Amino acid sequence: MHRNQLDPPTRPAVMARPEGKTMKSIVQDRYGPAPEDVLRLAETDRPTIRRDEVLVKVHAASVDRGTWHVMAGLPYPIRLAGFGLRRPKYANPGRALAGTVEAVGADVTGVEPGDEVFGIGSSSFAEYARAHADKLAPKPTNLSFGQAAAVPISGLTALQAVRDQARVGPGQKVLIVGASGGVGTFAVQIAKAYGAEVTAVCSASKTTLVSALGADQVIDYTRADVADGTIRYDVILDIAGNRRLSHLRRALAPRGRLVIVGSETDGRWLGGMDRQLRAQLLSPFIGQTLGTFIASENSQDLITIRELIESGKVTPAIDGTYPISDVSAAIHHMLNGRARGKLVISVQPT
Known part of the structure; x- marks a missing residue:
């Protein structure tokens, strides 16, 4: 999956926020180390995608140590890395996801509505999330959406x-x-x-x-x-x-x-x-x-992992699955050091 700026548009730009369309999403307005103090579940507008973006209907997301860093804004250099200086730039700290492509922008090639994908997007603790095509890959055929969401980061x-x-x-x-x-x-x-x-x-x-x-x-x-x-x-x-x-x-x-x-x-x-x-x-x-090192987020390496998973050489280890309303509890479980493998957030049924 990639974006090719040289190809002429084959479809108009997709506005993925039709009139009256809303969704459930975790919302964060300020930084803080305690998830219950800064995260809340709310009804929000669906994201609008740009010409080079993909709208994903999120079935599952996952929590990792980076989730806490993005949420807390600590250490401070993470804010300089594009997550917002004084307040969070994104609606919530979720990034890893697995789901179904809902819509694509005019400059996106190699991915179509209906495709099952996994990868990295923005504010993935929500029913819909934006992502770049070059950070998505086809979901491993032998994994559920929940298992696939545990993989990307x-x-x-x-x-x-x-x-x-x-x-x-x-x-x-x-x-x-x-x-x-x-x-x-x-x-x-x-x-x-x-x-x-x-x-x-x-x-x-x-x-x-x-x-x-x-x-x-x-x-x-x-x-x-x-x-x-x-x-x-x-x-x-x-x-x-x-x-x-x-x-x-x-x-x-x-x-x-x-x-x-x-x-x-x-x-x-x-x-x-x-x-x-x-x-x-x-x-x-x-x-x-x-x-x-700093990990590179790219679809080619996601495809490499997908091949390892489909060959049976790698299987995501899932410690537990939490509903989207319990994101704070999942983050606490990760922070206390008791997790065995990954923690998955179930966003909506397949």
């Missing part, structure tokens, strides 16, 4: 961490810290699909899940130290682990790669990015490669 992050940043290949020893969360559950499966020997780190209550996803070894971080010198790993993915760089380096092979994925703190200005910056500054002076 966490799946893209995991794919790009494993394939592009860590360059995982057959036979490599890979350590995944934070393997039971949204990104971690995808990373375990994708690393296995790329032929790695995967050691996963999580809490004792989540070891059964992570083993079922295909991890070769699972370590309860409360009982064992992965940096005790017993094993040196070719790749370490630190997903929200917040471990000291010196500690992680003791577990990393002399020419190994450390990829920091997230690892946020509650800091208002840097929010954990200081550790990522230190890693990047240190990396040129040592044999190990230390770094981080």
Whole structure:
């Protein structure tokens, strides 16, 4: 799916807000760390799409750590990234979605009304949401809308961490810290699909899940130290682990790669990015490669994940499903660290 500015329009621009058309949507007027204080369910107008956009009838959305950052406006640099300086730019912090294309703009090619899609849009905690075609892909045929909505953001992050940043290949020893969360559950499966020997780190209550996803070894971080010198790993993915760089380096092979994925703190200005910056500054002076990245939201990688899912190599791990009226409860469940995999928001029946 792509937009081609050189093609002549084949249809008029679609105005996706007909007279009198409304929808249910989560609405946010101000930033705040507590979802129950800033999010509410309301009746609003349906979005109007531009010539290069798609209107998606949202069947399901999902919650991830980024949902909280967008909602809270923290750390502050996220506001400079286009989410609004003093108040939220978008109606709500939802982004991942799965649904049916309702309408397309005049400059959009490769997608038509009625197509079942999954991907990333704007304000997806709503019955309808805007999206760009180059951030959508056909929904995996073997997934429900709810399962598909769990994939886009966490799946893209995991794919790009494993394939592009860590360059995982057959036979490599890979350590995944934070393997039971949204990104971690995808990373375990994708690393296995790329032929790695995967050691996963999580809490004792989540070891059964992570083993079922295909991890070769699972370590309860409360009982064992992965940096005790017993094993040196070719790749370490630190997903929200917040471990000291010196500690992680003791577990990393002399020419190994450390990829920091997230690892946020509650800091208002840097929010954990200081550790990522230190890693990047240190990396040129040592044999190990230390770094981080910002995930790219694009349809081609969504298609790659779709192929992994349809081949049976990757399956989204769903911890629970919440109705749109309980978005706040889903965010709280994610924040308390008890989630096993992804949390899905059911918006409307298929």
